[in-house]
Each structure stands twice: as C-alpha cells, then as structure tokens.
Amino acid sequence: MADLLVEQPQEITISKTFPTKPKLKPxxxxxxxxxxxxxxxxxxxxxxxxxxxSIPSIDFSPISPHNFAAANSASLTLFSSNTFSPTSTISSFSDVVTSCSFRCDGSLIAASDLSGLIRVFDVKTRTPLRRLRSHARPVRFVKYPSLDKLHLVSGGDDSVVKYWDVAGESVVLDLYGHRDYVRCGDCSPIDGDMFVTGSYDHTVKLWDVRVDNKESVIEVNHGNPVEDVIFLPSGGMVATAGGNSVKIWDLIGGGKMVYSMESHNKTVTSICVGKVGKESGEEALQYRIFSVALDGYMKVFDYAKMKVTHSMRFPAPLMSIGSSLDCMTRAIGSSNGIIFAGRRKAKEDVGESKARNFWALGSVEEPQRRALRPTYFRYFHRSQGEKPNEGDHLIMRQKKVKLAEHDKLLKKFRHKEALVSVLGGKNTENVVAVMEELVARRKLLKCVVNLDEEELGLLLGFLHKHSTMPRHSGLLTGLTRKVLEMRTEDIRASDALKGHVRNLKRSVEEEIRIQHSLQEIQGVISPLLRIAGRR
Incomplete structure (x- = not known):
C-alpha cells in the first residue's frame, strides 16, 4: 500500500461510482x-x-375445525382454532389437571388430575360420562388410542401403566416395569394394541396388550428423565424428550437410536409431530418434530435430513405444544399461563372473507364506463396500475443517490478540498474511502503537499487516532511515513504540529509494546498446545 502512494507517470484511474465506499470494509x-x-x-x-x-397439556381435536383443549389449574378449557376464543370450560375437577386427550372421533375427551382420577366428558355438552379411579398416586398422562374408541392408556406417579375399559370403568391390564414416575406416553398410529410410555427412570417401554406375560416388548434408555414420548407417523419409530435432547429410536430395528438432537439449552418438556408445507397442489407436506423447552425456544426438526430447520424464541419457559392435523394451527403452553397460538391464513380464507364482505354490503350495480378511444387521455394511461405477473421482467427506475459534500468535490476533481472536507466530518470510513479514491487517482500525495498548517493538523490528528487500527493500518501507516518525510520543515516550525507528532509517536510505541506482549504470550502457549495435541 505504501508503494501505491508514490506518484508515478501512469494512467490515472478515476472511480465512476459515487458515493465512495471503503474497500477495506468487509x-x-x-x-x-x-x-x-x-x-x-x-x-x-x-x-x-x-x-x-402453567399449561402442562394441549391436545387438538382430530375432527375439523380442529379445536384444541388446554389443561390449566383445576380446569380444562376448549378453544376455537379459528378465533382462539374459549368455547367452553370444564371446571369440575378436584385437583390440578395434568393431561387431556381427544378420542379419534372428537366427540369425547379424557382428562387426568393430581388426585389420581381420570374423567371422560362429552365435548359438546361437557357432561361427565365416566370416572376411572385406580391409580394410587397422581396421574400424569392419559391417552386415547388412535384406532380405538373403547380403551384408554394412563400412567402416573405410582409407576404403573394402566389399560382401561372405558365403558365398564374397569382396568383391563396393570403393566409393571417402570421403577419411577411414569410421566408420558403415546399410542401407535397403525396398531391400536401397542403404545409406549416414558418414565423418570430414564427408560421408554413399548407395550403390546396382546402379550400374555404383561412385560414390555422393547425397552430403550434415553439417558435422562423422560419428559415426553411420541410415535412418528410411520409407526416404526418413536421420539423421546428428556434433559436437553430429543432422540429418535428405531423400534423395528430393536430399539436402536437413530439420532440425538441437542440444540436446546434447558430441559425439553414436550414434543409433537406436525406437517410443514403449503396447500395441496403447490408443495408436498412434510413431517417435522416440534420441541419446546424451559429455555423458551421452539425447535423445528426435520428428521428426514436430521437437522434443525427453524427456531423461535418465546418470552417464557414452555411446557407443552400441539399442532392440528390440517397443519394450519399450532398452540404452545407456557409456565406463566400464556398460550402462544398461531394460525396460518390460507388462500381460501381470503376468498371467503371477500365474499362475506361483498354479500354484507349487498349487490351493487357496476358503473358503466365509456368506450376507450384514442382521442381520450385515459387511452394513453391504460394498464398503468396493473400489477406485474410472476414471470414479468421489471425495469425499475434508479433511485437518485444523495451525495455527500466530499463526493460532490471529487466529481469536480477538487481533490484537496474533498480531503479536507471529509477530515472535518470525523467519519473514519468516509476518510479512508476518500484516501483510497485519491490513491487510485494518484493525487493523495499532491494533496498532502498543498495542505496548510491547520489542515495538516487535521490529517495528523486523524493518523494519530486511526493509524494503529488493524483494519486501516496498511494504508495509514504508509501515509504517515510519507507525511512526515514531505512536511518535516513545516512540522518543526509549528508547536501544534509537534504535539500531534508526539501523540502519534506515543500511540505507535504503545502498539509495539502490545505486540511484543502478545508474542511473549504466544511463546508460552504454543509449547503447551503442541503437548496437548500429542495427547
């Protein structure tokens, strides 16, 4: 860079792009x-x-319009998936509600609470239909099988998994095997006789109610207390959540772990499977695993590519998540009683809203327009308001760029005035950009020669502050040397300029001292790093 400052009889390169911008800035x-x-x-x-x-459980109805239920304190609230307003509240519980589950036809909902009771309600009338009591301690999850309307699966703090006959209010099977609290479970989407449960003993067990010995078919160890477990849509794989990780297991392969996703910073509290994509006909829907955690993040995990594809931050620890079957609505429950819901607006909704507005206003006769003739002014402005189609090539007008004072002076080839102007502005990036432009024009040293005492003081002050900055040191260090060589007599004759040079000398000496200290530290650390690398 110092060699570029030397003026040689070469062709002058003049920049044609304004405003000037520093080339060294990435x-x-x-x-x-x-x-x-x-x-x-x-x-x-x-x-x-x-x-x-807190909202410990959220479940969506499998039937359109896919309303959802949220467990909150000693009540169960049902919400509309279109307006997110509460449609009904079931508050006949004696203790905190821990879990809820819709039946496959959406007409019944089951809910459990900390008293150990499971209750079944009619969704439309909120009428209590069944009371299932057998657990000795709080029930933590209850689940309707996807393909069965007559049975329920539950688990609780008594470490027992129960398979219920809902109509008879009786227990069909008591399944033992967990050694700690059973906190979660899910039923197979392809087989109504199989389900999985997760426990704080770090294990996830696959159960088959057709097995006579009442033992689990497959057992896997998550490595942390299991907070949630779900079947993936194929039915041959499950996902488990516990600690700060979400793990995927291959049940067909005997319980082999396929992948472990560890992108959360705190405990993952809930997971669910949902679809991501546009409406049918535009783009195929793809399945994703949604996970929420106490760190306030929701992660979207593509288990086909084994990577996190999206992340969202919420202002509270998250406890539960649910997604509708039509992939249009999602709801997330937090620890402070707030539900973060979201609905995707489809194209059909926009058309329906326009139609409703039209019929609400009544039929209006379309005003008749006069024929368009070449003698009319409107003829030459037709189609001016038309919006471009997707494949159209748009030719945009270039926006007028407002130039700064130094750019205007550079366009007029008033090089010295441009340098003085930008030095007075005290914008480092602009000063460096103008200096680089003057180097390209072979005019920087000529400007330095023509500076008066006050203008030279401005330049020396700038060099004192910024010549040791690593980003600009290549240009400014060489310029500093040239300024001192060319203006030595003027500096000796002025006390103010001498002061600038003394300050510049101190800053350079300080930078040299820092570099020596860094080299000493590097000399101490390098052998240690080599020894550590051999191990």
Missing part, C-alpha cells in the same frame, strides 16, 4: 430467508393470556 452477508422460515412467518401469532397457571 460487506456483511444478508441472512438468507429459507422456505421454512417463510412458512413460519405466515402464521399470525396470538396470545391467550387469561389463564392463571
């Missing part, structure tokens, strides 16, 4: 917006904040 890369992030940004967020305690 351009930050704009974050690319993925299709997954675009999909999640299409959800309109909504907060349901009229609840008073």
């Amino acid at each position: 351009k930050p890369k704009a974050p690319s917006k993925t299709s997954e992030s675009k999909y999640w940004s299409s959800f309109k967020s909504h907060q349901i904040s009229n609840l008073i305690s």
Whole structure:
C-alpha cells in the first residue's frame, strides 16, 4: 500500500461510482430467508393470556375445525382454532389437571388430575360420562388410542401403566416395569394394541396388550428423565424428550437410536409431530418434530435430513405444544399461563372473507364506463396500475443517490478540498474511502503537499487516532511515513504540529509494546498446545 502512494507517470484511474465506499470494509452477508422460515412467518401469532397457571397439556381435536383443549389449574378449557376464543370450560375437577386427550372421533375427551382420577366428558355438552379411579398416586398422562374408541392408556406417579375399559370403568391390564414416575406416553398410529410410555427412570417401554406375560416388548434408555414420548407417523419409530435432547429410536430395528438432537439449552418438556408445507397442489407436506423447552425456544426438526430447520424464541419457559392435523394451527403452553397460538391464513380464507364482505354490503350495480378511444387521455394511461405477473421482467427506475459534500468535490476533481472536507466530518470510513479514491487517482500525495498548517493538523490528528487500527493500518501507516518525510520543515516550525507528532509517536510505541506482549504470550502457549495435541 505504501508503494501505491508514490506518484508515478501512469494512467490515472478515476472511480465512476459515487458515493465512495471503503474497500477495506468487509460487506456483511444478508441472512438468507429459507422456505421454512417463510412458512413460519405466515402464521399470525396470538396470545391467550387469561389463564392463571402453567399449561402442562394441549391436545387438538382430530375432527375439523380442529379445536384444541388446554389443561390449566383445576380446569380444562376448549378453544376455537379459528378465533382462539374459549368455547367452553370444564371446571369440575378436584385437583390440578395434568393431561387431556381427544378420542379419534372428537366427540369425547379424557382428562387426568393430581388426585389420581381420570374423567371422560362429552365435548359438546361437557357432561361427565365416566370416572376411572385406580391409580394410587397422581396421574400424569392419559391417552386415547388412535384406532380405538373403547380403551384408554394412563400412567402416573405410582409407576404403573394402566389399560382401561372405558365403558365398564374397569382396568383391563396393570403393566409393571417402570421403577419411577411414569410421566408420558403415546399410542401407535397403525396398531391400536401397542403404545409406549416414558418414565423418570430414564427408560421408554413399548407395550403390546396382546402379550400374555404383561412385560414390555422393547425397552430403550434415553439417558435422562423422560419428559415426553411420541410415535412418528410411520409407526416404526418413536421420539423421546428428556434433559436437553430429543432422540429418535428405531423400534423395528430393536430399539436402536437413530439420532440425538441437542440444540436446546434447558430441559425439553414436550414434543409433537406436525406437517410443514403449503396447500395441496403447490408443495408436498412434510413431517417435522416440534420441541419446546424451559429455555423458551421452539425447535423445528426435520428428521428426514436430521437437522434443525427453524427456531423461535418465546418470552417464557414452555411446557407443552400441539399442532392440528390440517397443519394450519399450532398452540404452545407456557409456565406463566400464556398460550402462544398461531394460525396460518390460507388462500381460501381470503376468498371467503371477500365474499362475506361483498354479500354484507349487498349487490351493487357496476358503473358503466365509456368506450376507450384514442382521442381520450385515459387511452394513453391504460394498464398503468396493473400489477406485474410472476414471470414479468421489471425495469425499475434508479433511485437518485444523495451525495455527500466530499463526493460532490471529487466529481469536480477538487481533490484537496474533498480531503479536507471529509477530515472535518470525523467519519473514519468516509476518510479512508476518500484516501483510497485519491490513491487510485494518484493525487493523495499532491494533496498532502498543498495542505496548510491547520489542515495538516487535521490529517495528523486523524493518523494519530486511526493509524494503529488493524483494519486501516496498511494504508495509514504508509501515509504517515510519507507525511512526515514531505512536511518535516513545516512540522518543526509549528508547536501544534509537534504535539500531534508526539501523540502519534506515543500511540505507535504503545502498539509495539502490545505486540511484543502478545508474542511473549504466544511463546508460552504454543509449547503447551503442541503437548496437548500429542495427547
């Protein structure tokens, strides 16, 4: 860079792009917006904040319009998936509700509480239909099988898994094997006789009610207390959540772990499977695992590519998550009683809302327009308001760039005035950009020669502050040497300029001292790093 400052009889290169920008400054890369992030940004967020305690369980109805239920304190509240307003509340529980589950036809809902009682209600009338009591301690989960309307699966703090006959209010099977609290479970989507349960003893067990010995078919060890477990849609794999990890297991392969996702910082509390994609006909829907944790993050995990594709932050620890079957609504329950719900607005919804507005206003006769003739002014402005189609090539007008004072002076080839102007502005990046432009024009040293005492003081002050900055030192160090060589007599004749040079000398000596200290530290650390590398 110092050699470039020497003026030689070469062809002058003049920049044609204004405003001037520093070439040494790296351009930050704009974050690319993925299709997954675009999909999640299409959800309109909504907060349901009229609840008073933690939301340990959320379940969506399998029947359209896919309303959802949320367990909150000693009540169970049902919400509309379109408006997110509460449609009904079941508050006949004697203790805190821990779990809820819709039946496959959406007409019944089962809920458990800390008293050890499981109750079954009619969704429309809220009428209690069955009371199932057999657990000796709090019940932590209850689940309707996907393909069965007559049975229930439950587990609780008594370490027992129970398989219920709902109609007879009786226990069909008591399944023993867990050595600690049973906190979660899920039923197979392809076989109504099989389900999995997870416990705080770190194990996940696969049960088959057709087995006579009442022992688990497969057992896997998650390595942490299991907070949630779900079947994946194929039915041959399960996902488990515990600690800060979500793990995927191959049941067909005998319980082999396929992958462990550890992107959360705190305990993962709930997981579910949902679909991601656009409406049918535009893009195929793809399955994802949604996980929430006490760190306030929701992670979207693509288990086909084994990577996290999206992440969202919420202002509270998260306890539960649910997603509707039509992939249009999601709901997340937090520890402070807020439900973070979101619904994706489909194209059909937009058309329906326009139609409703039209019929609400009544039929209006379309005003008749006069024929368009070449003699009319409107003829030459037709189609001016038309929006471009997707494949159209747009020719945009270039926006007028407002130039700074130094750029205007550079365009007029007033090089010295441009340098003095930018030095007075005290913007480091602009000063360096102008200096680089003057180097390209072979005019920087000529400007230095023509500076008067006050202007030279401005330049020396700038060099004192920024010549030791690593980003600009290549240019400014060489310029400093040239300034001192060319203006030695003027500096000796002025006390103010001498002061600038003394300050510049002190800053250079300080930088040299720092570099020597860093070299000494590097000399001490390098042998230690080599020894550590051999081990």
